[in-house]
Amino acid sequence: MLEVTIRPMKIWDLPQILNIENCSFPAPWSYRAFVSELNNSHGVYFVALIGEIIVGYAGMWLLPGEAHVTTVAVHPDYRGRKIGRKLMNTLIDFARIRGAQTMLLEVRPSNLPARKLYHSLGFRQIGLRVNYYVETGEDAIVMLKYLQETEDCEKPEEQEGLR
Ligand SMILES: CC(C)(COP(=O)(O)OP(=O)(O)OC[C@H]1O[C@@H](n2cnc3c(N)ncnc32)[C@H](O)[C@@H]1OP(=O)(O)O)[C@@H](O)C(=O)NCCC(=O)NCCS
Numbered sequence: 664m665l666e667v668t669i670r671p672m673k674i675w676d677l678p679q680i681l682n683i684e685n686c687s688f689p690a691p692w693s694y695r696a697f698v699s700e701l702n703n704s705h706g707v708y709f710v711a712l713i714g715e716i717i718v719g720y721a722g723m724w725l726l727p728g729e730a731h732v733t734t735v736a737v738h739p740d741y742r743g744r745k746i747g748r749k750l751m752n753t754l755i756d757f758a759r760i761r762g763a764q765t766m767l768l769e770v771r772p773s774n775l776p777a778r779k780l781y782h783s784l785g786f787r788q789i790g791l792r793v794n795y796y797v798e799t800g801e802d803a804i805v806m807l808k809y810l811q812e813t814e815d816c817e818k819p820e821e822q823e824g825l826r
Pocket residue numbers: 687688735736737738741742743744745746747748749769770771774775776777779780781783
């Protein structure tokens with residue numbers, strides 16, 4: 664399989680992105696919405712490519728001390744190949760380097776693939792926003808990840824084979 668590369672989103676990517684957006688969300692963002700995000704000084708957006716083809720994208724608002732994921736999507740033909748995970752890890756690494764303490768996101772209770780992805784990345788449910796998704800009336804699960812703790816590290820004294 665060809666390698667997946669990640670780079671910042673550019674305005675000329677938007678036709679390919681809108682194609683993915685329209686088959687990924689019940690209330691897709693418009694071209695203008697993406698342009699506004701790219702001009703937002705807090706917005707940070709990346710695309711995933713295989714060769715020259717955009718296969719996914721993800722973005723967030725990077726606010727003082729806190730990152731808020733605004734979108735992540737992978738083209739249906741390319742799902743299940745760890746591209747969503749790679750995009751999310753790109754956001755996490757970027758936010759961590761910029762000093763964010765936490766990363767927050769909303770997800771539909773019915774969106775099990777996304778919930779599983781976020782959980783596997785260390786996000787945990789901290790609350791519910793009632794009737795958050797106006798188009799379906801669904802609530803949103805709010806998930807949070809602490810970015811600066813060393814939860815993934817074993818304590819040095821617990822590591823085997825060091826003595
Ligand atoms: C959510 C989404 C971005 C995941 O992208 P993806 O590239 O298919 O996901 P990955 O291959 O990186 O999978 C990473 C993890 O997510 C979970 N996951 C992904 N697809 C899954 C599925 N169909 N069923 C269950 N878990 C799934 C698994 O935990 C998986 O880890 P594993 O492969 O080690 O088991 C993709 O399904 C998508 O674009 N959905 C439509 C848009 C959307 O709902 N975005 C999120 C809005 S909150």
